[in-house]
Amino acid sequence: MSHKVIVPIGPYHPLQEEPEFFQLYVEGERVVDIDIIIGYNHRGIEKLAEDKHFDQVPYLVERICGICSSSHPYAYCLAVEDLLGGEANVVPERALYIRTLIDELQRIHSHLLWLGLAGHFIGYNTVWMWAWKYREPVLDCFEMITGNRNNYAMFKVGGVRRDIKDDDIPVLKKAMDDLVPALDLFRGAVMDDPVIQARLKGAGILTKAQAIDWCVVGPTARASGVNIDVRRDEPYGAIDRLNWNVIVEREGDVFAKTIVRILEMYESVNIIRQCLKGLPPGEIDADVREIPAGEGIGRVEAPRGECFHYVRSDGTNRPVRLKVRAPSYMNVASDKVGAVGGTISDATLTLAAVDPCYCCTERVTVLNKTDNKKIMNGWDLIRLSQEKTRKLEESLKNGRL
């Protein structure tokens, strides 16, 4: 006779930095179902954006997430520039290169961060310490270019805020040269270590069909053999002028996700080197005066996958609506297939393997479990509450009678 036990993880626990709440339903060691409860991070950014004018919103959306803090402003700027006639028509050439460079630097920093945390989860604290140690020079590059280690404040509608000085270029080149041996070290550590292979291979498999069904994006999808990358499918910045590859693995397990991320860092180093080499002279921002009425969208390949922003303008200086779809929103849901069927010990790793980012993900939507109908309308909630009272009244009446 099997016995179902609920193992609660969270909302505050040492596994992940952010508050989230997993309920694992287990039978013995095996996970049979999982509930993901979020909302501890919801700050109402989409609503706040409606009170800010177009130039203030990048500051706000930058604070959606601290790890992909260039992807969100970038996607927002692309959406506004879509209203103005497209990024390539508005933004000067030099700014395109700087944007791409910042975006790729951020990808390296994010993937190293994830790699460290993944090492921490499987008990390899050395990997954690080393990955974060080699992440510091990347943050130093950010500090040198933008003045801040995180929250770079680089993006504005029509260009970037700060230029890359000629003196900085050799320093950046050297930082990239120093990074490659570190990446070699991690690649060797992951690919040659039999313990890591035994631990990660076969854990939390997400097949290609499942990946498509659950609409996962980014490295999570690419590890399952789904060949998508916004940078290639809908190029932005200077990325279409550079040579690089989309990394795709087929296995869909945690090992494949790790390999995809490690190899992507090499591609990012490659892109940054080409950006530094081909950095054209000229202006770094365009003078944008009026934002016309209409709708615009912006898509950026964030380190976790496609980040999507939608902006609607009515011709005034404020967006009427800003909608954000962050990559973790789809990726976290795929835990429902990834973690189910595995053991509890694998579950923590699988939950972390999609690189979840809850601060990106928080949205207010109430779903009815039986028919997936949205019941977020306040009146509906009140009606439900009234119905319950009525039912209680009836049962009381029946009891008395």
Add this chain to the structure above:
Amino acid sequence: MNLKLKALTKSIWVFHASVGSCNNCDIEILDCFTPRFDVERFGIQLVGSVRHADAIVVTGAMNRKSVSILKKIYAQAPQPVLVAAVGQCALSRHMFRFSYNCPEPLDKILPVDVYIPGCPPKPEAIIDGIVKLVNKLRSAE
């Protein structure tokens, strides 16, 4: 000085509670424990359960859902416990003070011992804040 407080200043074990932050302060706090800054040299350590903690480090603009949980966490902590507010959101809710979901700043809910401003504060600033806190405790005879 109170014996308990004196013991507290020796080797502070920290519990990290992120109540609706954007991750930046969280990764900067974690950064303090990695090789470049390495506060474990001073006996400062991250712990998994608040029941082992001497200090709670709080980041983020607290929202309606996390208020009750933070109160629960504070109640579970062994007293005396220190509370450090890290980052602009924990100090004053930053730009989220107009949000419908962030009703109150942290110090209206818990007694805060040290405020570390910045968006995000650099690891050096976080370490400096902790040092100031220890000095404050030691000088409060």
